[in-house]
Amino acid sequence: MEKLWAGRSSGSVDPTADDFNSSIRVDSRMIEEDIKGSVAHAAMLGAKGIIPADDAESIVSALGSILDDIKSGALEIDPRAEDVHTFAESVLTERIGDAGKKLHTARSRNDQVAVDTRLYLKKEAKTILDLVYELISTVRDRAVENKETVMPGYTHLQRAQPISFGHHLMAYAMMLTRDADRIADAVKRMDFSPLGACALAGTTFDTDRFMTAESLGFTAPTANSVDSVSDRDFCLELMSALSILMMHLSRFSEEIVLWSSFEFRYIELDDAFSTGSSIMPQKKNPDMAELVRGKTGRVYGDLLSLLVTMKSLPLAYNKDMQEDKEATFDAFDTAKVCLSVFTPMIKTMKVRADRMLDAAKGGFITATDLADLLAKSGVPFRTAYKITGEIVSYCIKENITLDGIPLEKYREFCPAFDESLYAVIDPAEAMKKRTSYGGTSPDSVDAQAEYIDAFLASRK
Ligand code: ARG
Numbered sequence: 199m200e201k202l203w204a205g206r207s208s209g210s211v212d213p214t215a216d217d218f219n220s221s222i223r224v225d226s227r228m229i230e231e232d233i234k235g236s237v238a239h240a241a242m243l244g245a246k247g248i249i250p251a252d253d254a255e256s257i258v259s260a261l262g263s264i265l266d267d268i269k270s271g272a273l274e275i276d277p278r279a280e281d282v283h284t285f286a287e288s289v290l291t292e293r294i295g296d297a298g299k300k301l302h303t304a305r306s307r308n309d310q311v312a313v314d315t316r317l318y319l320k321k322e323a324k325t326i327l328d329l330v331y332e333l334i335s336t337v338r339d340r341a342v343e344n345k346e347t348v349m350p351g352y353t354h355l356q357r358a359q360p361i362s363f364g365h366h367l368m369a370y371a372m373m374l375t376r377d378a379d380r381i382a383d384a385v386k387r388m389d390f391s392p393l394g395a396c397a398l399a400g401t402t403f404d405t406d407r408f409m410t411a412e413s414l415g416f417t418a419p420t421a422n423s424v425d426s427v428s429d430r431d432f433c434l435e436l437m438s439a440l441s442i443l444m445m446h447l448s449r450f451s452e453e454i455v456l457w458s459s460f461e462f463r464y465i466e467l468d469d470a471f472s473t474g475s476s477i478m479p480q481k482k483n484p485d486m487a488e489l490v491r492g493k494t495g496r497v498y499g500d501l502l503s504l505l506v507t508m509k510s511l512p513l514a515y516n517k518d519m520q521e522d523k524e525a526t527f528d529a530f531d532t533a534k535v536c537l538s539v540f541t542p543m544i545k546t547m548k549v550r551a552d553r554m555l556d557a558a559k560g561g562f563i564t565a566t567d568l569a570d571l572l573a574k575s576g577v578p579f580r581t582a583y584k585i586t587g588e589i590v591s592y593c594i595k596e597n598i599t600l601d602g603i604p605l606e607k608y609r610e611f612c613p614a615f616d617e618s619l620y621a622v623i624d625p626a627e628a629m630k631k632r633t634s635y636g637g638t639s640p641d642s643v644d645a646q647a648e649y650i651d652a653f654l655a656s657r658k
Contacts, residue, residue, distance in 0.1 A: 222282060225281050228523075234414065261290060284307075306427075312393075319388065326533055327381055334653075335654060337368075343549075348551075357563045375653050427514050428513040452491055464557075467543065555626075572586070
């Protein structure tokens, strides 16, 4: 295939070098965006009289049929093409001859690839956002359903205080709202059109970049042509947001793995979202959660890879930057597939409230409540803390739980104790009483659900 840039050089590149240089395998997925960008550009060239109006019209209509043919399968993308931009332009010229050769007036592949990538990532970000919203709403529903399901809350992975499983799940819903907003915010910042920045310096043609920016649905054109073709911060920003999202999913996954272990048995994954072992007939493995946890590393890798590629690159365009798409697309593909599996896995998991309650009853997780009770009756908290510590150590010695100590014995530890202590040390009661704003009480979980509902209503 003849190079579009043959002229100054012969354009006959060593086959291995040619293949090495090509990005078509990666960027062919931007064909629709490439054609849309070219349509906007050609229409502007025609409107401004930079090329004859009838040439602009035939370019626009030929590009439309090229896109139709790609979609119908009548036209296949040539894997030997240098990139998606050269492929589209050469097909155009094959089809309409000299008029096609006018398309690249006042444009360079440098601004072209920048506009294609932004258009493509805007679309992808919307898909990801919808998946995140769906996950938020699923987690919210499971949380409300479990607002009275008592479990031990953990710090240091040691049983700490009673919370509801719903409250624990809501923590993830909240994290996911910020993930969604980070992505949406990155999109806002990238929503400017670099088209017309040309190679790096702008052009002597009387172009209208506002017109192309508007017709492509951007907020405005970018304000500096060198910046427009030099930076890939929008890829990095989106990948950072995806990395944080994946970090949240990896923590959630880790808990799914733990909770579904025989030792915990807090949840049981649906058969549709777990696997068996080829040798151990008793096994039910949480592969999906493990894979999401594992793929998080891959998304971090994509971010790191582009950060390192961009480090110290002089302005403006450098071919190194062609590496941007493989990393960015992989991060998006990975996050998308993880979300697509994660949401139904959460939707279908069975919750073992009995197991959670049993665990909440052991481990003295209401010791803080006991100390708080004494503090409320006037014992200084530090003293109350010490007395309760002694009670716990007595229980451990006697191999009993807090509710196994008779009142007289409690009174030996501190005369301020009365009958009311038994309600206080009940994990379910202790959970329900944490009514402080943002606490674990069922009413608070309902309030959090309202917050999530308002969030989803305003973002969708
Ligand atoms: N395939 C190239 C990329 O993705 C397109 C831009 C090429 N620009 C150039 N000056 N060679 O970066």
